[in-house]
Amino acid sequence: MRETFDIFLIVMASLALVVFIALHFFEAGYGYLFNRRYGPPVPNKIGWILMESPVFILMCVLWATSDRMGQAGPLALLILFQTHYFQRSFIFPLLLRGHSKMPLGIILMGMIFNTLNALMQGGWIFWVSPDGYYDNWFSKPYIYIGGAIFIAGMAINLHSDSIIRHLRKPGDTRHYIPRGGMFRYVSSANYFGELLEWVGFTIASWSWAGAVFAWWTFANLAPRAASLRRRYEEEFGDEFRKLHRKRIIPFIY
Secondary structure, three states: OHHHHHHHHHHHHHHHHHHHHHOOOOOOOOHHHOOHHHOOEEEHHHHHHHHHHHHHHHHHHHHHOOOOOOOHHHHHHHHHHHHHHHHHHHHHHHHOOOOOEEEHHHHHHHHHHHHHHHHHHHHHHHHHOOOOOOOOHHHOOHHHHHHHHHHHHHHHHHHHHHHHHOOOOOOOOOOOOOOOHHHHOEOOHHHHHHHHHHHHHHHHHOOHHHHHHHHHHHHHHHHHHHHHHHHHHHHHOHHHHOOOOEOOOOOOO
């Protein structure tokens, strides 16, 4: 099983590289970058639930069917992971304002990736990692360092989402430059928060599976952050450029 899982991780990491390159030529057409060429539009609330909930459900199944249900280390990692995806699957969609749409193709691609990611993270934590790998995990630094980074990233992500959500008053359809919080430093502060979460999870789980997911997060969000910055520059010109924001990583990129 371990050999097959390692091949799975290599394939997933390689696909992330393909996605990273492709997204420099094709914008992911949802949100501010919505594009109908990716399929018929679906209401955002429904789209997010359909796209994000598979990973939450499958992680529960992988945990409940393993013999590590009661082990403290795997359980702590499950709680970290599921806290993010419970919010993203069932709370975030209900907080969305307006009547924006998401292309069906984007939803389907998200569902496929999230299913595969559950197999990566849950597969490693509950099934593939060597027996005893997570024994005495709370006596090691990984869970504390990674957990702190994860929590900081989630706080940034939630705060940034809140700023974006409150940019418009009811009935307003104009675009605005997000301000405050980590938007002082990057144009996609919500993406920076999410990337930080999964870097933290990688450390907390101390696994190649976590590292592949962090790489996937960067490969998916970094090109999108670059596209968003270009859109802001096109729409707001010098008003945006004079803010001197990076794309996704403060002071770096």
